[in-house]
Amino acid sequence: MGWGFAFMDSPFHEITGAVTAPRGFRAAAIGCGIKEGGQAGRPRDDLALIVSDFPAVGAATFTTNKIKAAPVRVSMDHLRSAELRGIIANSGNANACTGADGIRCAKRMTAAAAGALGWNEKQFLVCSTGRIGRELPIERIEKAVPELAGKLHADNGRAVARAIMTSDTFEKEIAIELSLAGKPVRIGGVAKGAGMINPDMATMLCFVTTDAAIAKRDLQKLFLESVEQSFNRITVDGDMSTNDTAICLANGQSGAELLQPQSALYDAFAHGLHFVTRQLARMIVEDGEGVSKFVEVHVKNAATCRDARKAAEAVANSMLVKCSWCGEDPNWGRVMDAVGYAAINVREEMVDIFYNGVVAAEHGMASDTPPEKLKEILRNKNFTVTIDLHLGTAEYKVFTTDLTTDYVKFNLSE
Amino acid sequence: MGWGFAFMDSPFHEITGAVTAPRGFRAAAIGCGIKEGGQAGRPRDDLALIVSDFPAVGAATFTTNKIKAAPVRVSMDHLRSAELRGIIANSGNANACTGADGIRCAKRMTAAAAGALGWNEKQFLVCSTGRIGRELPIERIEKAVPELAGKLHADNGRAVARAIMTSDTFEKEIAIELSLAGKPVRIGGVAKGAGMINPDMATMLCFVTTDAAIAKRDLQKLFLESVEQSFNRITVDGDMSTNDTAICLANGQSGAELLQPQSALYDAFAHGLHFVTRQLARMIVEDGEGVSKFVEVHVKNAATCRDARKAAEAVANSMLVKCSWCGEDPNWGRVMDAVGYAAINVREEMVDIFYNGVVAAEHGMASDTPPEKLKEILRNKNFTVTIDLHLGTAEYKVFTTDLTTDYVKFNLSE
Numbered sequence: 074m075g076w077g078f079a080f081m082d083s084p085f086h087e088i089t090g091a092v093t094a095p096r097g098f099r100a101a102a103i104g105c106g107i108k109e110g111g112q113a114g115r116p117r118d119d120l121a122l123i124v125s126d127f128p129a130v131g132a133a134t135f136t137t138n139k140i141k142a143a144p145v146r147v148s149m150d151h152l153r154s155a156e157l158r159g160i161i162a163n164s165g166n167a168n169a170c171t172g173a174d175g176i177r178c179a180k181r182m183t184a185a186a187a188g189a190l191g192w193n194e195k196q197f198l199v200c201s202t203g204r205i206g207r208e209l210p211i212e213r214i215e216k217a218v219p220e221l222a223g224k225l226h227a228d229n230g231r232a233v234a235r236a237i238m239t240s241d242t243f244e245k246e247i248a249i250e251l252s253l254a255g256k257p258v259r260i261g262g263v264a265k266g267a268g269m270i271n272p273d274m275a276t277m278l279c280f281v282t283t284d285a286a287i288a289k290r291d292l293q294k295l296f297l298e299s300v301e302q303s304f305n306r307i308t309v310d311g312d313m314s315t316n317d318t319a320i321c322l323a324n325g326q327s328g329a330e331l332l333q334p335q336s337a338l339y340d341a342f343a344h345g346l347h348f349v350t351r352q353l354a355r356m357i358v359e360d361g362e363g364v365s366k367f368v369e370v371h372v373k374n375a376a377t378c379r380d381a382r383k384a385a386e387a388v389a390n391s392m393l394v395k396c397s398w399c400g401e402d403p404n405w406g407r408v409m410d411a412v413g414y415a416a417i418n419v420r421e422e423m424v425d426i427f428y429n430g431v432v433a434a435e436h437g438m439a440s441d442t443p444p445e446k447l448k449e450i451l452r453n454k455n456f457t458v459t460i461d462l463h464l465g466t467a468e469y470k471v472f473t474t475d476l477t478t479d480y481v482k483f484n485l486s487e
Numbered sequence: 488m489g490w491g492f493a494f495m496d497s498p499f500h501e502i503t504g505a506v507t508a509p510r511g512f513r514a515a516a517i518g519c520g521i522k523e524g525g526q527a528g529r530p531r532d533d534l535a536l537i538v539s540d541f542p543a544v545g546a547a548t549f550t551t552n553k554i555k556a557a558p559v560r561v562s563m564d565h566l567r568s569a570e571l572r573g574i575i576a577n578s579g580n581a582n583a584c585t586g587a588d589g590i591r592c593a594k595r596m597t598a599a600a601a602g603a604l605g606w607n608e609k610q611f612l613v614c615s616t617g618r619i620g621r622e623l624p625i626e627r628i629e630k631a632v633p634e635l636a637g638k639l640h641a642d643n644g645r646a647v648a649r650a651i652m653t654s655d656t657f658e659k660e661i662a663i664e665l666s667l668a669g670k671p672v673r674i675g676g677v678a679k680g681a682g683m684i685n686p687d688m689a690t691m692l693c694f695v696t697t698d699a700a701i702a703k704r705d706l707q708k709l710f711l712e713s714v715e716q717s718f719n720r721i722t723v724d725g726d727m728s729t730n731d732t733a734i735c736l737a738n739g740q741s742g743a744e745l746l747q748p749q750s751a752l753y754d755a756f757a758h759g760l761h762f763v764t765r766q767l768a769r770m771i772v773e774d775g776e777g778v779s780k781f782v783e784v785h786v787k788n789a790a791t792c793r794d795a796r797k798a799a800e801a802v803a804n805s806m807l808v809k810c811s812w813c814g815e816d817p818n819w820g821r822v823m824d825a826v827g828y829a830a831i832n833v834r835e836e837m838v839d840i841f842y843n844g845v846v847a848a849e850h851g852m853a854s855d856t857p858p859e860k861l862k863e864i865l866r867n868k869n870f871t872v873t874i875d876l877h878l879g880t881a882e883y884k885v886f887t888t889d890l891t892t893d894y895v896k897f898n899l900s901e
Binding site: 137138139140141167169170171172204205206207208313314315392396399404405406407409410412413414417419421422434436437438439476477478480481482 | 551552553554555581583584585586618619620621622727728729806810813818819820821823824826827828831833835836848850851852853890891892894895896
């Protein structure tokens, strides 16, 4: 992908198992008939459960959309619990714009999970994804939870990744093992994405588990940083969902010592966590609805960080820019245009634009690079567009996609 | 269109002639080889000239994009002239991102027009539209101007509309005649649009002429109001061009008395001017690249005017909302989602959403309206989406389109 995931020398390696790779975590998935379809009379998996057999601390970030789905509101409340036990999630219905009944349904999901396992409902977080504004079939969920709980197993991490898919075309999962002072520590994750992918909680859902031992507030700080440099850096269509949620649970079962901020072990763990979230973010963009190009937009030497970000996002979300990428047209004029309306400090005569480091525009004007050479670069599936504003030192990167006829076709209806 | 153009009782009627309908205006168009294509060895018209045979006062608004094309910068300067004589405009090349040479070329266009007619270059405004970042073939333009000036005629208003087209599929032109205290006063206009249509100067180019007598500063005030309620209310793809320009010239040749602000005649003229700009704006949306639906987004009872506008524009520019319109899916959840991320005051439980007045969501939740009834409305080519925030009294309307696979195809390259 050329996204700078150069972790070759890092003290960790990938393993299998996704969210159940870390010790003390089990998971299960089942079909209870919320999603349509299914084959041979068997419904598609649409309900997932992740539990920690030992009390865990939790960190999470949620959509900044002012219209928040019921499960988001309930999870924001339950996140205050000192000892969490798990996550229950469904796909096929977002339980958003469902009023007080929706809140009750989200709470009943946590109560069903807690009841089946003998824990407290406040120890469960809850997520939903799917169509907005439809009543959640809570009875089906409640009826399925005992069987779901009975299926909990340390081999089912990948099944969770599949059960939370909506228009995703492949499971997004990863796990790594780090060695912290000789102790193996694991981090696992699953995510779902596809449409409605925008900075500020780009993923629809992301669940990360770890058997590291870390204080709740340290985990919250670290996980926010991790989301900032991963999910908040990706965009497919500029829309932001009502349900976006990223959760990290840490249960300390690795046996490694409690991570202390500003220590080498803490930094190594952060390194691993960032790798996990960036890989999941990358998979979400790769699975953007109907996309054909994966583009890094890199704004550098902006006057302020805000300017760098605004410019990068204006370019990454411009329909015209995205169409020209799809058409493999090195149309840097559309890039300039988007930078110009981003409401930032920009001086036209200072702007340079590069495709994969090859100069397309210099001092705000066409460079001498032959157009054929630039077209060659845009024929790649992955490339970088760099915009040098020459006004300061701030920079920002966004990972995005082109806009294709398939994207439109996918989104004609739900 | 159902856009509320209810001017049946107005004291004016449509006439032919576009920008040359008002007395004292002549126009011409010619092909000088900037645009590619053409048939039977004859290049497509790509250079247009509008002149007033008598000194005219001028008003204009320009793109708010910080990257402004050279002709925009030159016209902003020349607009200060007390006595204007005309407009020279080319299509096929935007003369944007062309540096100091671009400025020189834009000035040479005005000098060529002025030279051919014996006037001063500062009396001409200049516009360009087309691809950004390519050197303007100024010699071709200069060579063609004498012939162009020789073709000036009061019958050529429509030819200007054709010569400024880029990806437009039809000429956008209109003219009306009003009776002001028994004197016939005419207003004519042409415009081009298609891609890059966004509020804050939505049109790429719009030229309005009138033989009314009006003071320069009154015309400027009135024309800004007129643009605000027309071109600034339309959006196709949310992108804003480097070249957007709307110009109004008034030469006083009707013989009607000088319009005095806050008089009945002034209001009648304003009424007519607003009609002309709204009709041109409507045509631009109707000719949006590859669109199939024309949608009025009406936000009402917002806490502030800013909120009403932000919400309407977030909905009108959401790729997911626009795709669902194309798919004739009454997906009010996507509308709620866009309202939620518009960074406005919104209380989910207060929001009602209507399609053509039929309630789709009430108190932030699905209404009892049968989905089939809502789908029926979305099968129309034109419909209104009303979002009632129930928080205040501010309202805002935007006119927009759906997002289609054809839009993407049109914009793969230029």
